[in-house]
Amino acid sequence: MTALDDRVCVVGGGGNGLGAATARELADRGASVVVNDLGTSVRGEGSDPDVAEEVAEDIREAGGEATAHAGDLTDFEYARGLIADAVAEYGRVDFVANFAGILRDDFATNLSEEDWRAVVETNLTGQFALLQAACRHWREAAGDAGFDSQRSYLTVSARSARGNAGQVNYAAAKAGILGMVRTVAAEMHRSGVRVNALVPNGYTRMTETVPEEHRPYTREEMPPERVAPLAAYLASDDAADVTGCTLYAGGDRVGVFSEPSLDRVGVRPGGWTLDALTEHFREDVAGDVDLTRTDNYF
Numbered sequence: 001m002t003a004l005d006d007r008v009c010v011v012g013g014g015g016n017g018l019g020a021a022t023a024r025e026l027a028d029r030g031a032s033v034v035v036n037d038l039g040t041s042v043r044g045e046g047s048d049p050d051v052a053e054e055v056a057e058d059i060r061e062a063g064g065e066a067t068a069h070a071g072d073l074t075d076f077e078y079a080r081g082l083i084a085d086a087v088a089e090y091g092r093v094d095f096v097a098n099f100a101g102i103l104r105d106d107f108a109t110n111l112s113e114e115d116w117r118a119v120v121e122t123n124l125t126g127q128f129a130l131l132q133a134a135c136r137h138w139r140e141a142a143g144d145a146g147f148d149s150q151r152s153y154l155t156v157s158a159r160s161a162r163g164n165a166g167q168v169n170y171a172a173a174k175a176g177i178l179g180m181v182r183t184v185a186a187e188m189h190r191s192g193v194r195v196n197a198l199v200p201n202g203y204t205r206m207t208e209t210v211p212e213e214h215r216p217y218t219r220e221e222m223p224p225e226r227v228a229p230l231a232a233y234l235a236s237d238d239a240a241d242v243t244g245c246t247l248y249a250g251g252d253r254v255g256v257f258s259e260p261s262l263d264r265v266g267v268r269p270g271g272w273t274l275d276a277l278t279e280h281f282r283e284d285v286a287g288d289v290d291l292t293r294t295d296n297y298f
């Protein structure tokens with residue numbers, strides 16, 4: 001049985017859904033867990049410090065080690081304080097997973113500026129704030145203690161990153177996560193820090209924002225607890241070389257996403273002109289590739 005006994009883990013957005021399931025899984029395997037949550041609604045309105053505390057208390061009642069840390073991960077200073085407090089409490093931080101996210105769905109032509117900004121702020125900027133705080137701490141710690149492959153960061157994307165009608169703000173933020181992960185994984189590799197993205201599917205209060213007849217799955221098919229083991233795996237020694245990856249977990253399935261690649265290339269010495277493109281682009285460059293992509297990829 002894979003043990004995480006000596007690990008100290010911080011779980012952002014750990015008060016509900018997938019984050020809470022992950023915090024419990026990590027603690028069940030012996031990790032000490034700092035549970036962060038703002039205690040906000042699915043739309044990111046309001047706050048409640050009891051939400052993080054309830055999960056931490058549950059973990060302690062089950063015999064695990066957990067501390068609550070209520071706060072807003074879009075606040076860079078708060079994110080730095082969260083990592084500093086975890087180090088002060090437990091002596092180190094090994095694994096950080098950030099599940100904090102909100103939804104404010106609308107079509108691009110209807111979406112308000114406020115709803116665009118709020119979703120990008122939480123789902124992308126907030127993810128960067130905690131990633132930066134953790135990486136700064138790890139880079140400093142690497143200077144003192146040398147390479148330590150236990151250092152691992154997990155951020156959360158979504159299948160909507162490929163495009164999902166009605167979710168332009170969420171899709172853009174979740175696609176931004178993928179560029180962030182690949183970049184920071186490369187930057188932090190020398191410091192022994194791994195950075196990966198998780199694309200999850202689990203029935204949570206977010207799923208319940210979809211009208212019942214359109215929900216893609218039931219709680220029984222996709223319980224949030226089925227996502228947590230892959231997150232915990234990324235905290236383990238077996239995943240010591242896994243970095244820069246986008247992984248999938250949902251129901252009975254786990255997987256690895258492919259990365260974007262240039263599928264077709266046309267070379268024209270001296271460069272392409274409008275006339276040359278008009279003559280050659282469809283047949284010689286694109287070939288049988290579909291250039292009208294209006295599918296809903298979700």
Ligand SMILES: NC(=O)c1ccc[n+]([C@@H]2O[C@H](COP(=O)([O-])OP(=O)(O)OC[C@H]3O[C@@H](n4cnc5c(N)ncnc54)[C@H](O)[C@@H]3O)[C@@H](O)[C@H]2O)c1
Pocket residue numbers: 012013014015016017018019036037038039040041042044051071072073074098099100101102122126156157158159199200201202203204205206207
């Ligand atoms: N549920 C799914 O199937 C699914 C699919 C794809 C992606 N995701 C992503 O996984 C993550 C978790 O989703 P969930 O379904 O468990 O949602 P959830 O609403 O159940 O939990 C999200 C938690 O994040 C917290 N939070 C929001 N803003 C915060 C902030 N600024 N600071 C700290 N905490 C904050 C909320 O209070 C909440 O407890 C989200 O990022 C979501 O976009 C979920």
